[in-house]
Amino acid sequence: MGQKVNPISNRLGIVRGWDSNWFGGKNFGDNLVEDMKIRKYLNERLAKANVSRIVIERTLKLVTITICTARPGLVIGKGGQDVDKLKEELKKLYDKEIQINIFEVKKPELDASIVANNIARQVEGKIAYRRAIKMAVANTMRAGAEGVKVQITGRLNGAEMARKEMYKEGRTPLHTFRADIDYCQAEALTKVGLLGIKVWICRGEVYGKRDLAPNFTQEKQGGRSNGKPRVNRKRNNNR
DSSP states (O other): OTTTSOHHHHTBTTTBOOSEEOOOGGGHHHHHHHHHHHHHHHHHHTTTSOEEEEEEEEOSSEEEEEEEESOHHHHHOGGGHHHHHHHHHHHHHHOSEEEEEEEEOSOGGGOHHHHHHHHHHHHHTTOOHHHHHHHHHHHHHHTTOSEEEEEEEESGGGOSSOEEEEEEEEOOOTTOTTEEEEEEEEEEEETTEEEEEEEEEEEEEOOSOOOOOOOEESOSTTOOSTTOOOBOEEOOOOO
16 A cells, blocks of 8 residues: 555645646536646746646635745735736736735755756756765755655666666655655656656654644735735644
């Protein structure tokens, strides 16, 4: 079980909430495809902003998109200009009322998505994959993780035959549901083909009840009124 199931989907409803939070009804398929297109567009548009997670919540007339990023300044822009432009682009593409919130990831070293994509970009930049992975593992453990595991697969160092290498430190208990394990799979496009990179990060164990709703409020500093973007924190609001 632990090696075959995605660690995030395995823990949905236990220590982790859903990234798409809405009731589809008859429009379930359309909403699902639209969510995928929104995520693909934002990930390409904000490729340099270290986007970790995009949470989409829908009501009857409003689509709320929360972008979790390690570099909120790049998304917001000067005086909120970039995020307003992004909102207008999404409105034109999907013909819906869009609201965008920005949530800052305080410790990017503990986020599997950011770590995996950073390793992939370094490998594409012709940095030795062993060095990139060992640096990432050391930074993650220094940031307070209980354990980290990185697997890279493909034609490593341009070898004729593809192979797989794994680097571990600490503990990553995939069978333990209360373990808060973040997971991501990224790809590095090199001159000899694609390399697959998988990252597992154990951020400790969760005891007691936990807020699973991926909602965010205006608790954080610098909140703006009149529809301007904010850098927000999670709120305690179970659904």
